Amino acid sequence: xxxxxxxxQSGISRWWRVAGGLSMNMALGTLYGWSVFVAPLExxxxxxxxxxxxxxxxAVIVFALSFVVAGRIQDKFGPLVCSLTGGILVSLGFFLCSxxxxxxxxxxxxxxxxxxxxxxxxxxxxxxxxxxxPDKRGLAVGLAVGGYGAGSAIFGPLAQLKLIPAYGLxxxxxxxxxxxxxxxxxxxxxxxxxxxxYRPDGWAPAAQSAAAREFTPGxxxxxxxxxxxxxxxALGCSAGLMVISQLVPFAKSMGIAAAALxxxxxxxxxxxxxxxxxxxxxxxxxLGRINVLRTMIAISIVAMxxxxxxxxxxxxxxxxxxxxxxxxxxxxxxxxxxxxxxWGTRNAGINYGLLFTAWGVAxxxxxxxxxxxxxxxxxxxxxxxTAAVLAAVALLCELGARRPTQDRKNFx
Numbered sequence: 547x548x549x550x551x552x553x554x555q556s557g558i559s560r561w562w563r564v565a566g567g568l569s570m571n572m573a574l575g576t577l578y579g580w581s582v583f584v585a586p587l588e589x590x591x592x593x594x595x596x597x598x599x600x601x602x603x604x605a606v607i608v609f610a611l612s613f614v615v616a617g618r619i620q621d622k623f624g625p626l627v628c629s630l631t632g633g634i635l636v637s638l639g640f641f642l643c644s645x646x647x648x649x650x651x652x653x654x655x656x657x658x659x660x661x662x663x664x665x666x667x668x669x670x671x672x673x674x675x676x677x678x679x680p681d682k683r684g685l686a687v688g689l690a691v692g693g694y695g696a697g698s699a700i701f702g703p704l705a706q707l708k709l710i711p712a713y714g715l716x717x718x719x720x721x722x723x724x725x726x727x728x729x730x731x732x733x734x735x736x737x738x739x740x741x742x743x744y745r746p747d748g749w750a751p752a753a754q755s756a757a758a759r760e761f762t763p764g765x766x767x768x769x770x771x772x773x774x775x776x777x778x779x780a781l782g783c784s785a786g787l788m789v790i791s792q793l794v795p796f797a798k799s800m801g802i803a804a805a806a807l808x809x810x811x812x813x814x815x816x817x818x819x820x821x822x823x824x825x826x827x828x829x830x831x832x833l834g835r836i837n838v839l840r841t842m843i844a845i846s847i848v849a850m851x852x853x854x855x856x857x858x859x860x861x862x863x864x865x866x867x868x869x870x871x872x873x874x875x876x877x878x879x880x881x882x883x884x885x886x887x888x889w890g891t892r893n894a895g896i897n898y899g900l901l902f903t904a905w906g907v908a909x910x911x912x913x914x915x916x917x918x919x920x921x922x923x924x925x926x927x928x929x930x931x932t933a934a935v936l937a938a939v940a941l942l943c944e945l946g947a948r949r950p951t952q953d954r955k956n957f958x
Contacts, residue, residue, distance in 0.1 A: 560678040560746075566736025567671030567690025570629060573726040573733075574636055574667045575697025577605060577660065578816065581794065582706040586715045587646070597649055601657050603909065608661025609668070610906020616669035617899030621892070625670040625737045628895075632667025633730025635659055641723030644716040667730060668694070670737050673894035676886035678740050681749040683886065684835070688827020688879045692820045695875050699816030701725075760890035761950070766897050769950040771888060778943035779881050779904035780911070782843050785850060785933040785940070786874030787912030790815070793867065796926045800858040818868040822875025827883060835884035840944045842876040846937040849873065854930035878905070888950055911936075 584598045620628045639660035646652045671690040679686035701722060709718040759765075766772050793815070822842070830838040853866035885898040912933075919929040 560740070562736050563674055563678050563738065564686055564689050566733040567675060568693040568733075569729045570633065570667050570671060570733030570737065571691055571693035572697040572700065573633070573729040574664050575694035576640075576701045576722065576726070577602075577609070577664055577698075578695070578819070579698035579702030579705065580605075580656075582702050582710075583715070586710060587652070590715065591649075593649060599913070600649075601652055603913070604653055604657030605661040605664065606909030607906055608658055609664040610903050610909065612662050612665030613669050613902050614896065614899035616666040617673075617895030617897070617902075619666075620669050620673060620895035624739060625674050626734060628666045629670040629730070629734035629737050632663050632665070632670070633727065633734050634663070636663025636667060637723045637727035637730060639663055639723075640719050640726060644719035644723075646716075667733075669895055669899060671733075672882040672898060673886070673891065674737050674739060676883065676891050676894050677744070679746070681746050682831060684827035684830035684880065684883045685824075686827075687883045688824040691879050691882065692824040692827075692875075694878070695816055695819030695821075695823055695871075697816075699813050699820065702816070703813065759951070760892040761888075761897065762893060763896050763900060766889045766893075766950075767900070769889075771947050771950050772901065774943045774947040775881065775884070776901055776904045778839070778843070778940040778947065779877060779901060780907045780940075781936040781943070782839075782846065782877050782940035783874065783905050783908035784912040784915070785846055785937040786870060786877070787908050788916045788929060788933045788936075789850065789853065789867075789870050789912075790874070791913035792916035792920070792926060792929060795920075796854075797863065799926065800863075802858065802860065802863065814864055815867050815871045818871030819875040821868075822872035823879035826872070826876035827879045830880050830883060835880050835887060836944060836947055836949075838876065839880050839884070840941060842873040842880075843937055843941045843944060845869065846873040847934050847941065850930050850934040850937060854927055 580602045584595070587593060587598055588595070616628050616632070636659075639655050639662075642655040642659065643652065646655065668691075672687055675686040675690050676683055705718050705722065709721055713721065761769070826838050826842060833841075849866060849869045853863070853870060856862035856866050881901060882898055885901050886894045889897045915932055915936075916926070916929045919932060920926055922928070
């Protein structure tokens with residue numbers, strides 16, 4: 547088969563890789579739908595909110611840490627090992643949750659096993675998309691990881707409104723585990739790397755891209771850009787996760803009805819998250835990765851206090867929630883693309899895994915700020931304004947970030 551024929555065939559098949567990433571991430575993204583299980587678990591076992599919220603915290607930490615290891619495995623052995631491992635673990639974690647009788651058991655099943663499944667499953671789509679789509683990298687990665695934001699919008703309401711009322715909590719965990727197994731196995735089969743030196747038909751890299759350096763993890767860690775982007779990623783996501791973690795109690799404190807809360811958190815928020823990942827990824831192909839990150843973080847600075855000021859006005863609150871989730875989703879999409887652009891695709895798994903640890907730190911900082919400041923002041927004003935300050939510092943970091951070059955003067 548000629549190179550032209552190979553590229554044409556690959557050009558058709560590469561969109562199936564996007565479908566595989568979407569299927570994988572829709573299953574993994576139910577991590578964001580954890581809140582729908584909180585009330586039924588607390589009602590059954592009498593647990594406190596601090597106890598059940600720790601489940602999500604453990605999952606986030608394990609997710610971020612295992613992503614680094616999974617990224618290295620993905621770079622060395624290819625995407626199949628990681629994607630199969632991730633799919634099996636996240637499905638097993640959900641299924642085992644159906645036998646929950648203690649907090650410790652739940653911490654292990656959802657927090658550790660589910661977190662590992664997320665880390666291994668999520669480590670695959672971004673490097674695979676980056677290699678298949680050098681011409682449309684932002685759009686392809688955005689579409690693939692957009693499924694992570696959309697997963698909670700689909701399976702959260704399905705579990706809360708249909709499965710739990712009809713079949714009970716235990717059976718719901720088992721049903722979801724079975725569904726996720728099918729989805730992730732389909733995704734794993736479709737997620738494959740392109741042939742060596744693959745280029746889409748009719749595409750030629752720009753001169754700067756053609757001469758780009760393939761950074762090893764050690765070399766990446768010696769560029770100032772990594773640390774600026776890491777801090778910007780951590781603080782920008784901390785601001786978003788503060789709002790996400792406190793949105794329901796904040797809205798309740800403003801007198802928002804339960805029906806409006808469900809729409810806002812499970813549908814509107816997830817839609818904003820998915821839209822930010824997809825459309826901001828597409829925008830970054832045209833406007834540049836750092837430019838889009840700077841723009842969305844700047845919008846976050848205004849959106850955080852504006853969301854608090856919206857108060858009990860449902861329409862304004864909905865608009866604010868959509869914007870905040872959009873800006874948050876942007877960072878999860880565009881940072882992944884920027885890592886491949888800046889430091890190359892050969893070690894994209896481990897390199898982005900190291901950058902992604904910023905999100906794990908944000909998963910601790912953001913919710914903690916919201917809870918501590920609310921306990922101190924008994925309202926959310928200080929929390930939302932602090933989130934805006936964090937976003938402002940993140941913007942300063944992104945303003946200082948530049949594409950690394952091969953010149954040694956750009957190394958620490």
